[in-house]
Amino acid sequence: MPQLNFVKQGQGPLVVLSHALGCDLTMWDGVAQLLARRYTVLRYDHRGHGGSAGVGGPYTMEVFADDAASLIEAHSNSPVTFIGLVMGGMTGQQLAVRYPHLVRSIVMANSASYFDDSIRARLTQRIQLALAQGMDAVADEAMHRWFSPAFLADPQGAARAAALRAQLAAMDPHVYAASCEAMMEVDFGSTNALIACPTLVISGTQDDAISANTAEVLCRSISGAELRTLPTGRMSAVEQPAAFANLVHEFLRTT
Secondary structure: OOOOOEEEEEOOOEEEEEOOOOOOHHHHHHHHHHHOOOOEEEEEOOOOOOOOOOOOOOOOHHHHHHHHHHHHHHHOOOOEEEEEEOHHHHHHHHHHHHOHHHEEEEEEEOOOOEOOHHHHHHHHHHHHHHHHHOHHHHHHHHHHHHOOHHHHHOHHHHHHHHHHHHHHHOOOHHHHHHHHHHHHOOEOOOHHHHOOOOEEEEEEOOOOOOOHHHHHHHHHOOOOOEEEEEOOOOOHHHHOHHHHHHHHHHHHHOO
């Protein structure tokens, strides 16, 4: 396992935040500040992202879940709440199946239990673009997938988006490609039936790829899962951190 970069703040039950592909733990700045009023918040960089080292060999969702499990075991003696967005949400699904004793509840935002052929085709194109032309070519297009038009039109939103664009552009294209492939291989339709902990699914109503229908499929794959929506693009936790944190607070208050 590589050495994972992490930040820990707050006091209370442990909540772990797992970021999206091409981002790092700073994606969670707004949400983490709000959650830290009631919880100990541990956010980390996935392998090959941000300040975490990359390693050779294929990247798989099992590997991402193993990384998260090692981090949880090092920082908690009891089960935690795991919150993930897109790739982080897929990591959470795998973690809850692979290490159920480490997870008391999970929140999966703008994520999926599998990607259909159209999304897999888009990911394949992005892999080819990243490897042929570099991450700048991928980053420009990503902003319009990640954020709603209203967020990008707002000066503060545009500045926040620019910071995330810089993270994506600086990423190793081979790590990006390997991480895309890991997500493309996911099919949790059957294994999610094994998830027994309380589960919240959050969907962005302005996300045209990981859509409300995708969120509903994910929700139905886990017994008792709840579905909530926010009027955002894919990066719901970045666009509306306060509303996101409120959904988490309400969910944890009742579980």
